[in-house]
């Protein structure tokens with residue numbers, strides 16, 4: 001069986017499995033979605049959002065791109081955030097990075113990556129913001145891991161810069177969470193970013209109303 005045929009065969013098995021547990025599974029699924037979470041993660045094939053969180057179809061609204069970046073002029077990302085926050089009214093936004101992220105690694109190296117350059121430049125900007133802390137880390141792997149974490153923190157801040165997130169936080173307590181997936185152990189790590197402390201220093205600049 002070739003790899004495409006295998007996927008269609010897998011799909012048939014998956015349907016049969018779902019229906020054996022609940023004959024109305026797809027009927028119910030087709031009625032609509034009201035996920036509690038928006039998950040923003042990396043496109044990396046090893047970091048499978050639903051699988052690693054153990055959630056089912058309908059539970060998480062998902063957006064993935066290279067290195068889980070929240071870029072203000074990315075209409076795709078901004079549409080996802082606005083739809084999830086203002087229409088689906090998710091209660092939590094999870095920004096999940098991962099160790100051994102190829103996008104982060106690429107941004108730490110001097111290389112012309114063509115069309116990827118402007119995307120990776122957003123990560124280089126995170127490096128520049130935290131240059132003193134990062135350059136003080138002598139071991140390369142530890143510096144790489146720390147940039148993964150700081151990138152999660154900065155992308156969470158980019159979320160908080162949007163009007164949709166600010167309004168939903170104020171009106172109904174929407175929360176933003178920064179996580180890292182440890183690809184070496186499979187563990188999800190909550191970075192427990194101290195948002196009140198960070199926001200204290202930046203909201204005078206980014207507050208929209």
Ligand code: CO
Pocket residue numbers: 042043044066067068098100101102103104
């Ligand atoms: Co990645």
